[in-house]
Amino acid sequence: MDPPKTEAIFNERFVKIICVGAGADFSSVLASSDEIKEYFEGFAVKYGLLKHIKTEHQVVETSWDQAKGQWNVKVTDLKSDTTTEDWCHILIHATGYLNKPAWPSVPGLEKFKGPKLHSAKWDKSVSLDGKDVLLIGSGASSVQILPTIQPRVKSVKVFVRTPRWTLPSVNSKKGKFSPEEIDKFVSDPDSVMKLRLENERTLNSFFTMYMKGTVLQKQAREHLESEMKKVVIDEQVQKKLVPDFPVGCKRILPSGDQFLYAIKNDNVQAIYSGVKEITETGCISDDGQHYKGDVIIAATGFDTSFIPRYPIHFKGHNLQEDWSTSITGYMGVGISECPNSFTLAGPWSPISNGPVIAPIEAQADFVCAFIDKYQTEPGMHSMSLKAAACYDFKSYMAQVTQKMVWSDNCRHSHNIKPNWGQSSITWPGSTLHYLEAMREPRFEDYDFEYSGNRFAWLGNGLSQTEWDPTADLAYYVRDEDDGRHLSRSARTKAISKSGSQPPRELHRQAKLAAKS
Secondary structure (H helix, E strand, O other), X not given: OOOOOOOOOOXXXXXXXXXEEOOOOOXXXXXXXXXXXXXXXXXXXXXXXXXXXXOOEEEEEEEEXXXXXXXXXXXXXXXXOEEEEEEEOEEEEEOOOOOOEOOOOOOXXXXXXOOEEEOOEOOOOOOOOOOEEEEEOOOHHXXXXXXXXXXXXXXXXXXXXXXXXXXXXXXXXXXXXXXXHHHHHHHOHHHHHHHHHHHHHHHOOOHHHHEOOEHHHHHXXXXXXHHHHHHOOOHXXXXXXXXXXXXXXXXXXXXXXXXXXXXXXXXXXXXXXXEEEEOOOEEEEOOOOEEEOOEEEEOOOEOOOOOOOOOEEEOOEXXXXXXXXXXXXXOOOEEEOOXXXXXXXXXXXXXXXXXXXXXXXXXXXXXXXXXXXXXHOOOEEEEEEOHHHHHHHHHHHHHHHOOEHHHOOOOOOOOOOHHHOOOOOOOOOOHHHHHHHHOOOOHHHEEEXXXXXXXXXXXXXXXXXHHOOOOOOOOOOOOOOOOOOOOHHHHHHHHOOOOOOOOOOOOOOOOOEOOO
């Protein structure tokens, strides 16, 4: 029998956590990587986060010690090339989704004698001025690269295997903020908040566009097709650049009209084909044509398989091997039967259907709820996602996904991985839908294992209130009921500020199905 605890109820114990992973004066709506990097570095310095972060350290292996109830983490210092071992109670895999560059999977890449650049691993020492450039890909990266390099290079041959739906530029200045706007953002924080609210409300207003057969899907397709054809006048070229699949099946490209305008320049040649081989001097297209160039730029995206980049050993499993066969994720954060371990931006995160920062923050809150439970229940040894819960979740996601455009066969990064076991592992709902789903963790989907008495959290009979010398010992006496709402619906209305905005047309009031 465990001895009675000497601490108060819910007294916190020491918990060690390892998280593996990675502003107002931005010059444009779509800020550059340098500006974003500078913002995060400044943020880390401002809030004193650097003392909690180890940069240039690479995790090479993790393993669960069942006896001790902790993770052992092997880490290599990339500066000194030394490897050390650390440990933690809880391990969070926050390695991101778009962080492992995928080079073209064609033979001969190593043969090319000129510089090879990837959009995610850019070598700034390579000058493109006056060069003949071969640009592989026509997705989000290519859309940003082509308009930027076109005025500087001698020529660009861009390989367009698959057309993409594009959005017009966000404003007449090609998405750039004026100096006056930037000054206002810096001096008037309310103006930044107003812009953010406008952007988020807009992004959250058209999710039904991603649902098959809806009025909004039909309207979006008609509008984007019309806008693209205003730029691409030639009917034969329209057939090659205007998609024939639903809007949103592949990622919609913001400011993509600048890509279309760039293609019309005399020094740009669009090759409507993929690349099947790379030679010493250039690329061979799928139709057998050879195109020479001085530099190859691979705008070919990332490895989005979700297979971990390092071994994760637990209870006879290696997650690298398990997820190479079949993904067993849960709500973007869970790993089937893996103790004291979570992911951020994991499988079934809403990564392509609206604002993404808020969902990642919701995932962090979700994980923190489990950390709090673990930290305040001293008898707890570990917590693991139930295999049955994971299976049911995955099955339901597959069922709902069939109603979404991502299940169409348009070859995109969210539906082409054999290890997924289904058509897509994008959250089949809106960002707001995801936030509500994540707000209250389902502890019933987890197994909690105890090494001591599961009621040790009750402590010594004293409350935290009594341990706080500044607390009101009669806090529960009040004139009105201001406690937590007891119904989920009431809690949601309070959080979403129901009644604060002018009425709008609701999805349930509109006809979701387009007229035939």
